[in-house]
Amino acid sequence: MSVETQKETLGFQTEVKQLLHLMIHSLYSNKEIFLRELISNASDAVDKLRFEALAKPELLEGGAELKIRVSFDKDAKTVTLEDNGIGMNRDDVITHLGTIAKSGTADFMKNLSGDQKKDSHLIGQFGVGFYSAFIVADKVDVYSRRAGTPASEGVHWSSKGEGEFEVATIDKPERGTRIVLHLKSAEDEFADGWRLRNIIKKYSDHIALPIELPKEVTAAEGEEKPAVEWETVNRASALWTRPRTEVKDEEYQEFYKHIAHDFENPLAWSHNKVEGKLEYSSLLYVPARAPFDLYQREAPKGLKLYVQRVFVMDQAESFLPLYLRFIKGVVDSNDLSLNVSREILQKDPIIDSMKSALTKRVLDMLEKLAKNEPEQYKGFWKNFGQVMKEGPAEDFANKEKIAGLLRFASTQGDDGEQVVGLADYLARAKEGQDKIYYLTGETYAQVKNSPHLEVFRKKGIEVLLLTDRIDEWLMSYLSEFDGKTFVDVARGDLDLGNLDSEEDKKAAEEVAKSKEGLVERLKTALGDSVAEVRVSHRLTDSPAILAIGEQDLGLQMRQILEASGQKVPESKPIFEFNPSHPLIEKLDGEQNEGRFGDLSHILFDQAALAAGESLKDPAAYVTRLNKLLVELSA
Ligand code: ADP
Numbered sequence: 001m002s003v004e005t006q007k008e009t010l011g012f013q014t015e016v017k018q019l020l021h022l023m024i025h026s027l028y029s030n031k032e033i034f035l036r037e038l039i040s041n042a043s044d045a046v047d048k049l050r051f052e053a054l055a056k057p058e059l060l061e062g063g064a065e066l067k068i069r070v071s072f073d074k075d076a077k078t079v080t081l082e083d084n085g086i087g088m089n090r091d092d093v094i095t096h097l098g099t100i101a102k103s104g105t106a107d108f109m110k111n112l113s114g115d116q117k118k119d120s121h122l123i124g125q126f127g128v129g130f131y132s133a134f135i136v137a138d139k140v141d142v143y144s145r146r147a148g149t150p151a152s153e154g155v156h157w158s159s160k161g162e163g164e165f166e167v168a169t170i171d172k173p174e175r176g177t178r179i180v181l182h183l184k185s186a187e188d189e190f191a192d193g194w195r196l197r198n199i200i201k202k203y204s205d206h207i208a209l210p211i212e213l214p215k216e217v218t219a220a221e222g223e224e225k226p227a228v229e230w231e232t233v234n235r236a237s238a239l240w241t242r243p244r245t246e247v248k249d250e251e252y253q254e255f256y257k258h259i260a261h262d263f264e265n266p267l268a269w270s271h272n273k274v275e276g277k278l279e280y281s282s283l284l285y286v287p288a289r290a291p292f293d294l295y296q297r298e299a300p301k302g303l304k305l306y307v308q309r310v311f312v313m314d315q316a317e318s319f320l321p322l323y324l325r326f327i328k329g330v331v332d333s334n335d336l337s338l339n340v341s342r343e344i345l346q347k348d349p350i351i352d353s354m355k356s357a358l359t360k361r362v363l364d365m366l367e368k369l370a371k372n373e374p375e376q377y378k379g380f381w382k383n384f385g386q387v388m389k390e391g392p393a394e395d396f397a398n399k400e401k402i403a404g405l406l407r408f409a410s411t412q413g414d415d416g417e418q419v420v421g422l423a424d425y426l427a428r429a430k431e432g433q434d435k436i437y438y439l440t441g442e443t444y445a446q447v448k449n450s451p452h453l454e455v456f457r458k459k460g461i462e463v464l465l466l467t468d469r470i471d472e473w474l475m476s477y478l479s480e481f482d483g484k485t486f487v488d489v490a491r492g493d494l495d496l497g498n499l500d501s502e503e504d505k506k507a508a509e510e511v512a513k514s515k516e517g518l519v520e521r522l523k524t525a526l527g528d529s530v531a532e533v534r535v536s537h538r539l540t541d542s543p544a545i546l547a548i549g550e551q552d553l554g555l556q557m558r559q560i561l562e563a564s565g566q567k568v569p570e571s572k573p574i575f576e577f578n579p580s581h582p583l584i585e586k587l588d589g590e591q592n593e594g595r596f597g598d599l600s601h602i603l604f605d606q607a608a609l610a611a612g613e614s615l616k617d618p619a620a621y622v623t624r625l626n627k628l629l630v631e632l633s634a
Helices: 014-026 033-055 090-096 105-111 116-126 129-136 185-190 193-204 249-260 342-347 349-372 374-388 396-405 422-427 444-448 451-459 471-475 502-514 516-529 555-563 582-589 593-610 618-633
Strands: 005-011 068-073 078-083 137-145 154-159 164-170 176-183 211-214 230-232 268-274 280-286 303-307 310-316 328-333 435-440 464-466 484-488 532-535 544-547 574-577
Touching: 014 105, 014 116, 014 129, 033 068, 033 078, 033 129, 033 176, 033 193, 033 249, 033 310, 068 193, 090 137, 090 154, 090 164, 105 116, 129 137, 129 176, 176 185, 185 193, 193 211, 193 249, 249 268, 249 280, 249 328, 268 349, 280 349, 310 342, 328 349, 342 349, 349 374, 349 396, 396 422, 422 435, 435 451, 435 471, 444 464, 451 544, 464 471, 471 555, 502 516, 502 532, 516 532, 516 574, 516 582, 516 593, 544 593, 574 593, 582 593, 593 618
Parallel strands: 068 211, 303 328, 435 464, 435 484, 532 574
Antiparallel strands: 005 164, 068 078, 078 176, 137 154, 137 176, 154 164, 211 230, 268 280, 280 328, 303 310, 544 574
């Protein structure tokens, strides 16, 4: 036992304590994953060393093959993992094994329900990493030394996984990290060569460096203890370099879990090798579930970058656009230089062409998923649809392709689920329909019953119902799909084109003519509140409606601007009335100008309410309405 100096006891960050508690209580049904997590960390540590050694070969300290060793002691009930990777110094150990660095962690912890089944899913999304050691161990010792530091600067970290941990400085001749798990008495089954070998084969076969286990050697006669011989138990080659046909689905899945720190299988993947002017391999995955920090600005995103199989950096963000930030994967280039930096990546023209090729791969993969696995695609859309909606604004070149992947609620469904694609919509469009109709609003319940839909319902024309906050903004970037223009049914002078017969149009013109007098009276009565008054042909049941001017901002955009403290340009609605509604007929016949004014304002306010807006002067509305009610009952 080496001498320990500068010993101190420190407390875990609160979030670590919560995570530890939850993990131990939620992941008991899948205990063996602790080994996968620790091997994954060891493999990352070796990758980091290999990379840093490119610039500083002395870090390799005279060589030794890079590897991970897993051993066990049945009597002592321990499992030990040892790597000769980058290692940690005292400060590293205190931060990495005492806190959680992910942004948004505290908020995430608040979401946990205490229901173990639900929480185990959430924890899976969060990723548990090193702390998973405490699923099977009641004490964990970590001995580490950072490559390039003297042997005397080794560090020993030790904890029972409760509230605190100890650190001390030790002598550690070998570089890298050794982790000793003191197994809980019920978990001693893991101190077994056969068991460990199976777990490694199952979860870590794809790890690109050798994972060794001691060979079972029987002692030669007269010998007390045989010398340990090691054997490699995994395949130990980079998975993405192997031909697609030779990689099993399970291997792709386990590799995903390693790079994505996810517990669940991915929804889809795309593995490609590009040869020619540029040479690179890529393996891209669509996760099944959104990570808890998808909307955090600083959340990790981007691919793992390798250059000629050497790991170069995590979270290389330059290979995919922001709206595909949920994609996980690796890219291994033969063209980049090993000392490439983030700054260089941002400017390199090679990266631009890789980015557009990889983007296309992702969109193709999603198209395929949508086509072949519509149920899975529904799940994808629930998790990532909002992010995909950022696409048309960011990625002009792929606008049409992205539009094809979008899913909306529509008047065809009755539960507001976003399942209608634009291609489906067009496939069942009415004969002669050359537009894609949509309506935006606050909530599905509100738009579903909007008077704007009356004429569409009458004619059996489908309308997309867009109620995500981002939708109106999205639609400002989409003008057409498959050659058909988008039309906001609440905007401008709705022209149904070929969907209205010549007779309909003629009849409408005649009605409009006959109501010119009423239009003028309404203009005078409503005055400043409206931009225009006209006869509507969108209504069947409601007396009146407010339409938005062709160039004006809609309600959603106004609210977004207001919320961000920006000045919103003033715009007035267009008041449209339904000439055949009994209330309008009554209004037309009203001789008393005072009552005409009151009734007009009531209709105007009601139309605003139906559009989901709040009234500028609600008290005036109530007063007018009550006045009429009194007259009515008099
Ligand atoms: P994650 O791997 O998701 O970052 P972990 O909790 O598993 O989270 O690990 C925290 C950090 O501890 C790692 O990011 C790494 O910096 C460090 N670490 C863990 N295991 C090792 C190891 N075997 N060698 C060197 N550093 C390690």
